[in-house]
Amino acid sequence: MIQVIAGKKGSGKTKRLIEFTNTTAKKADKNVVFIDDDKRLMYDIDRDVRFVDASEYHVQTPDMFLGFLCGMLSQNYDIGTIVIDAFMKLCKADMATTQPFFAMLEELCSKHNVDFVISMSEDPANLPDFVRTYIV
Secondary structure (H helix, E strand, O other): OEEEEEEOOOOOHHHHHHHHHHHHHHHOOOEEEEEEOOOOOHHHOOOOOEEEEHHHHOOOOHHHHHHHHHHHHHHOOOEEEEEEOOHHHHHOOOHHHOHHHHHHHHHHHHHHOOEEEEEEEOOHHHOOHHHHOOEO
């Protein structure tokens, strides 16, 4: 399953994402991974969650990010949830061009039984239709 938390800057997306991550980690029977574009939230995330600062891996496009996610999943079969903060900063792409990325995420969800929760700093009304279907 893919879920998107979208909203303008300062709308509380990150707080929601942290609460979701920590709650999921406490009740999950599989591993939870939190991916961000820096380390600023590292100490807000439960210590049982694998925190990843993607800026250390020079991810710069949706394709590179997809490869990054596939590498994680191929290395660890016990990942059940991947939480992604600052998606638009990580991918550095126009949202209108990310439909193939989301199609591949859907495939990863079903093939590897993993959920993705993604935050985006954008007004939901400005997102493409294919992204709006995932908004929670």
